[in-house]
Amino acid sequence: MATSERLTIGIDIGGTNLRAAVVDPTGRIIDVEQLPTPSSVGALDTAIGHVVAALRTRHEVVAVGLAVAAFITADQTSVRFAPHLPWRDIEIRDRMTRVLGLPVVLEHDANAAAWGEQILGPGREADTWAFFAVGTGIGGALVTDRKLYRGEFGTAPEFGHLTVVQGGRTCPCGKRGCLERYCSGSALELTAREFIATGRHPRSALAEHYHSAPEGITGRTVVRLARDGDPLALKVIEDFACWMGRGLAVVQEILDPGLIVVGGGVSRDADLFLDHAVAEMAENVVGAGHRPLARVETGVLGADAGMIGVALLAGTANP
Numbered sequence: 001m002a003t004s005e006r007l008t009i010g011i012d013i014g015g016t017n018l019r020a021a022v023v024d025p026t027g028r029i030i031d032v033e034q035l036p037t038p039s040s041v042g043a044l045d046t047a048i049g050h051v052v053a054a055l056r057t058r059h060e061v062v063a064v065g066l067a068v069a070a071f072i073t074a075d076q077t078s079v080r081f082a083p084h085l086p087w088r089d090i091e092i093r094d095r096m097t098r099v100l101g102l103p104v105v106l107e108h109d110a111n112a113a114a115w116g117e118q119i120l121g122p123g124r125e126a127d128t129w130a131f132f133a134v135g136t137g138i139g140g141a142l143v144t145d146r147k148l149y150r151g152e153f154g155t156a157p158e159f160g161h162l163t164v165v166q167g168g169r170t171c172p173c174g175k176r177g178c179l180e181r182y183c184s185g186s187a188l189e190l191t192a193r194e195f196i197a198t199g200r201h202p203r204s205a206l207a208e209h210y211h212s213a214p215e216g217i218t219g220r221t222v223v224r225l226a227r228d229g230d231p232l233a234l235k236v237i238e239d240f241a242c243w244m245g246r247g248l249a250v251v252q253e254i255l256d257p258g259l260i261v262v263g264g265g266v267s268r269d270a271d272l273f274l275d276h277a278v279a280e281m282a283e284n285v286v287g288a289g290h291r292p293l294a295r296v297e298t299g300v301l302g303a304d305a306g307m308i309g310v311a312l313l314a315g316t317a318n319p
């Protein structure tokens with residue numbers, strides 16, 4: 001078993017996968033485990049216990065951080081609601097501390113990822129900045145004076161479920177027309193299917209792919225074909241960038257940050273959409289052309305930001 005400086009485990013519990021990493025105090029990932037995210041409370045507890053046990057057979061760790069795509073209480077003990085997970089009004093921190101036999105820190109996944117970018121990414125250069133993470137959905141966070149801003153009730157900020165289309169696409173959160181149904185990895189797939197259904201660009205490789213294997217169309221397919229220059233895939237990316245720009249404009253209008261960091265799994269393909277999104281943001285703020293706007297940069301940690309950030313937070317909370 002490896003013993004060394006104080007290692008912690010960061011677990012990012014997302015809608016699709018549960019990813020766990022052993023992280024050192026500098027934020028370096030030492031080891032990883034991954035499982036699909038189960039859909040029941042019992043199976044989710046078991047999966048967390050399983051990845052922690054697996055990593056502890058190989059490393060001595062002092063604490064565990066859970067980064068969860070959920071509304072958590074301001075005291076960071078419980079999950080109120082998680083659009084993509086089975087947890088509803090459930091105490092997590094103390095229960096998992098007992099189950100795992102290690103101190104547990106519970107954190108919103110976007111807050112955790114923002115903390116990773118604060119310590120290791122563009123956030124190092126800013127005191128007050130906003131995080132806009134795009135993966136399966138959208139995660140938002142705000143850092144003010146180098147601290148995570150939690151709002152009065154622990155749920156702020158939440159950019160992904162702003163209603164942008166009245167009566168629009170259904171969202172797993174129970175509402176319709178949420179921003180992340182138009183601007184996320186899963187939205188790429190939804191937009192592609194809509195465009196194909198309306199018969200636009202019938203000669204595209206994306207449409208042909210869909211007609212031969214409808215289930216094979218994912219956000220990754222769209223990105224890959226866009227890189228090949230497929231006209232329909234490029235149109236889908238353009239639509240995504242428009243929605244992102246409008247989302248960034250809302251962030252700018254409400255928070256007036258000096259920096260917005262675009263993170264999450266989709267950010268690795270930022271070269272395909274970010275310039276367009278920034279231009280769209282500039283066009284959609286009031287007083288456009290007469291006010292300074294946030295610098296928009298991509299995060300450096302990608303989809304690992306939440307795991308790394310919550311592992312660092314667990315280390316800080318349990319020195």
Ligand SMILES: [Zn+2]
Nearest residue numbers: 161171173178
């Ligand atoms: Zn929603």
